[in-house]
Amino acid sequence: MSAARRTVAVRGVGMTAFGRxxxxxxxxxxxxxVHLALRDADLDPAAxxxxxxxxVTGGQLGGQMCAxxxxxLRPFGLGGLPVxxxxxxxxxxxxxxxxxxxxxxxxxxxVALAFGAEHMTRAPTKNTIGVLAGASDLExxxxxxxxxxxxxxxxxxxxxxxxGTTPAQLAAVTVKNRANxxxxxVAQFDEPVTVEDVLAARRVATPLGLLDCxxxxxxxxxxxxVAEHLARxxxxxxxxxxxxxxAFEPFGEMTGFALTREAARQxxxxxxxxxxxxxxxxVHDCFSIAEVLHTEDLGFCGEGEGGPxxxxxxxxxGGTVAVNPSGGLGARGHPIGATGCAQVGEAVLQLRGxxxxxxxxxxxIALTHTLGAFVHGAAASCAVHxxxx
Amino acid sequence: MSAARRTVAVRGVGMTAFGRxxxxxxxxxxxxxVHLALRDADLDPAAxxxxxxxxVTGGQLGGQMCAxxxxxLRPFGLGGLPVxxxxxxxxxxxxxxxxxxxxxxxxxxxVALAFGAEHMTRAPTKNTIGVLAGASDLExxxxxxxxxxxxxxxxxxxxxxxxGTTPAQLAAVTVKNRANxxxxxVAQFDEPVTVEDVLAARRVATPLGLLDCxxxxxxxxxxxxVAEHLARxxxxxxxxxxxxxxAFEPFGEMTGFALTREAARQxxxxxxxxxxxxxxxxVHDCFSIAEVLHTEDLGFCGEGEGGPxxxxxxxxxGGTVAVNPSGGLGARGHPIGATGCAQVGEAVLQLRGxxxxxxxxxxxIALTHTLGAFVHGAAASCAVHxxxx
Numbered sequence: 001m002s003a004a005r006r007t008v009a010v011r012g013v014g015m016t017a018f019g020r021x022x023x024x025x026x027x028x029x030x031x032x033x034v035h036l037a038l039r040d041a042d043l044d045p046a047a048x049x050x051x052x053x054x055x056v057t058g059g060q061l062g063g064q065m066c067a068x069x070x071x072x073l074r075p076f077g078l079g080g081l082p083v084x085x086x087x088x089x090x091x092x093x094x095x096x097x098x099x100x101x102x103x104x105x106x107x108x109x110x111v112a113l114a115f116g117a118e119h120m121t122r123a124p125t126k127n128t129i130g131v132l133a134g135a136s137d138l139e140x141x142x143x144x145x146x147x148x149x150x151x152x153x154x155x156x157x158x159x160x161x162x163x164g165t166t167p168a169q170l171a172a173v174t175v176k177n178r179a180n181x182x183x184x185x186v187a188q189f190d191e192p193v194t195v196e197d198v199l200a201a202r203r204v205a206t207p208l209g210l211l212d213c214x215x216x217x218x219x220x221x222x223x224x225x226v227a228e229h230l231a232r233x234x235x236x237x238x239x240x241x242x243x244x245x246x247a248f249e250p251f252g253e254m255t256g257f258a259l260t261r262e263a264a265r266q267x268x269x270x271x272x273x274x275x276x277x278x279x280x281x282x283v284h285d286c287f288s289i290a291e292v293l294h295t296e297d298l299g300f301c302g303e304g305e306g307g308p309x310x311x312x313x314x315x316x317x318g319g320t321v322a323v324n325p326s327g328g329l330g331a332r333g334h335p336i337g338a339t340g341c342a343q344v345g346e347a348v349l350q351l352r353g354x355x356x357x358x359x360x361x362x363x364x365i366a367l368t369h370t371l372g373a374f375v376h377g378a379a380a381s382c383a384v385h386x387x388x389x
Numbered sequence: 390m391s392a393a394r395r396t397v398a399v400r401g402v403g404m405t406a407f408g409r410x411x412x413x414x415x416x417x418x419x420x421x422x423v424h425l426a427l428r429d430a431d432l433d434p435a436a437x438x439x440x441x442x443x444x445v446t447g448g449q450l451g452g453q454m455c456a457x458x459x460x461x462l463r464p465f466g467l468g469g470l471p472v473x474x475x476x477x478x479x480x481x482x483x484x485x486x487x488x489x490x491x492x493x494x495x496x497x498x499x500v501a502l503a504f505g506a507e508h509m510t511r512a513p514t515k516n517t518i519g520v521l522a523g524a525s526d527l528e529x530x531x532x533x534x535x536x537x538x539x540x541x542x543x544x545x546x547x548x549x550x551x552x553g554t555t556p557a558q559l560a561a562v563t564v565k566n567r568a569n570x571x572x573x574x575v576a577q578f579d580e581p582v583t584v585e586d587v588l589a590a591r592r593v594a595t596p597l598g599l600l601d602c603x604x605x606x607x608x609x610x611x612x613x614x615v616a617e618h619l620a621r622x623x624x625x626x627x628x629x630x631x632x633x634x635x636a637f638e639p640f641g642e643m644t645g646f647a648l649t650r651e652a653a654r655q656x657x658x659x660x661x662x663x664x665x666x667x668x669x670x671x672v673h674d675c676f677s678i679a680e681v682l683h684t685e686d687l688g689f690c691g692e693g694e695g696g697p698x699x700x701x702x703x704x705x706x707g708g709t710v711a712v713n714p715s716g717g718l719g720a721r722g723h724p725i726g727a728t729g730c731a732q733v734g735e736a737v738l739q740l741r742g743x744x745x746x747x748x749x750x751x752x753x754i755a756l757t758h759t760l761g762a763f764v765h766g767a768a769a770s771c772a773v774h775x776x777x778x
Binding site: 071106246381 | 439456459460468469470471472473474475476477478484488491492494495496497632633634635636648651761762764765769770
């Protein structure tokens with residue numbers, strides 16, 4: 001396999017507030033995010049060659065099955081360019097970024113737009129949870145009562161049994177991310193919480209309680225990538241992009257995700273770095289335990305050490321590697337299709353030095369990571385990107 | 390924009406029977422099509438680098454929202470490779486082919502799989518029609534009663550008013566395609582019909598009657614593309630791939646699709662050919678009138694001449710350009726996500742000389758064309774591919 005990849009820069013990012021937004025739709029949110037990214041890019045919209053949209057529940061929750069991307073781009077006069085919706089469950093936004101990145105890296109496009117949007121609060125929560133269960137194996141899992149909190153509750157239980165991870169360590173993830181979210185103007189949850197708050201919250205799927213879980217959310221984010229000759233000084237570059245799926249081997253341990261380890265291995269090799277070089281990482285904390293696993297799988301700490309690692313403050317802003325300086329899925333929110341784009345948006349702000357109160361000093365290398373769906377004991381999709389200042 | 394594209398060949402194709410298949414699911418159908426394509430390719434499945442799945446209604450009709458691609462590939466031990474679902478309504482399968490083609494052409498992959506699957510008959514027809522209306526602008530169109538037969542009924546009415554197209558000419562499309570379908574072992578409808586049958590069928594959206602409309606269908610198809618060094622003698626090459634969206638200009642005429650004309654222009658330029666060089670074309674005959682428009686928009690005949698063109702026999706097997714030798718959407722069937730892949734499958738069989746009773750003699754150049762969604766007076770997506778023996 002020989003791929004002569006061109007250098008790809010991120011010229012514009014934009015995102016809406018994340019949270020409950022009853023007056024909006026996935027289209028109106030997408031329009032706003034695209035508008036903000038185009039304005040941030042200071043680029044003629046007519047220059048966009050192709051676009052990819054991450055959206056998961058538009059059909060099932062709102063009925064708008066197709067053409068959401070084209071409709072959202074209409075106000076910008078962006079007619080004619082190919083628009084493709086990609087869906088990889090919670091990794092959809094990252095796959096949209098990857099698609100745009102590859103289009104520019106390969107020379108197919110000079111300017112490509114990745115955007116993600118989701119409006120999830122329009123339906124009753126239990127309906128939404130039921131729809132989300134479609135990201136498991138319906139025939140073999142959801143039918144028998146599997147839900148995502150339940151799956152990650154089991155993973156947490158196993159991680160505690162095998163590695164001695166404690167509830168307080170899981171709570172430390174939420175405390176850190178809520179503190180970061182309090183510094184993020186677009187975050188869904190902007191009030192700090194304490195370990196006691198997290199431990200006292202009602203249980204959802206023991207040992208996970210309400211504050212261990214990301215919330216249903218509405219929002220959109222957009223990322224505009226360009227070929228090097230269209231980059232401005234200070235525009236970060238995407239230096240690695242990797243996407244993997246689970247091998248669905250006979251069940252191994254549930255205390256780590258092999259597909260994350262493989263995606264990280266590929267990404268580090270592409271970027272010519274190791275885990276130690278990463279200054280900040282936006283990872284997929286759909287549940288507090290998930291972030292613990294990711295810090296191990298991404299190589300920020302050793303296997304089984306994720307609990308003590310977060311408890312020590314190593315993953316706070318100012319620590320060894322700032323994990324989820326935006327507040328992550330738990331505090332910023334998780335409108336499914338938007339999250340992967342929002343992670344890249346945060347990475348770009350950090351690498352530009354524009355992250356305000358949550359700035360990671362001297363940020364040079366950022367990593368983003370999402371997982372999508374959960375079937376047969378493992379996540380189905382993973383996408384990892386590395387950006388460099 | 391500079392894209393050094395490698396040569397891409399199609400090494401394997403496979404498809405299931407199309408039609409009502411109550412004992413199957415989109416997953417079981419996808420597995421079968423992938424199995425057939427891998428067997429046709431005579432290639433170690435482990436060689437596949439990436440896969441794209443076209444599926445539209447899996448979530449809304451069956452609940453299986455995500456990971457359908459990974460689940461369908463599991464029996465082949467195809468774990469680990471990135472699997473992405475793409476959705477562009479009825480163009481989904483073509484966009485999956487395009488994604489796989491670009492992955493190999495750019496050097497990102499040496500072997501890429503595009504497959505499409507749809508199981509649409511599990512729900513009552515009126516539910517399915519309601520879901521499909523989500524491929525219009527829900528807020529502005531479907532809410533007010535727009536359905537796809539209704540939209541194309543209006544287009545037919547307009548084409549008759551402006552160009553004098555007759556009901557018998559529309560019927561000639563169905564008669565031809567049903568005759569072709571009768572020669573196609575996998576077609577949903579395998580019995581010929583007469584012009585009188587078509588004109589006498591009950592009206593669905595005047596002037597369109599039941600036999601002017603493609604039917605709800607179940608089925609899957611798969612296409613395996615490879616870099617040139619992995620092609621076998623006789624494997625056709627994909628020599629052009631184009632994807633466009635509508636510009637959503639203030640409404641022009643509804644008697645043609647500008648996005649098809651633009652996609653064809655791009656594809657002919659990439660392939661270095663003109664419309665006259667095309668020996669056979671698999672086009673998007675969701676309704677009889679649609680095929681009339683496509684023959685004009687693809688340049689096979691002049692503007693407004695599509696009715697007389699089909700009536701003359703010019704688009705029959707053995708005519709000037711064989712349009713829908715497979716039977717098309719109308720006779721082969723239209724499981725939405727599968728159609729784009731099935732069109733490429735037919736093109737490959739024809740170019741290999743393996744199309745049996747429906748062989749187009751001396752076929753050297755084939756074109757495939759799909760449209761996806763219909764909003765604000767125009768189709769939202771179009772994908773055109775050109776293949777050469």
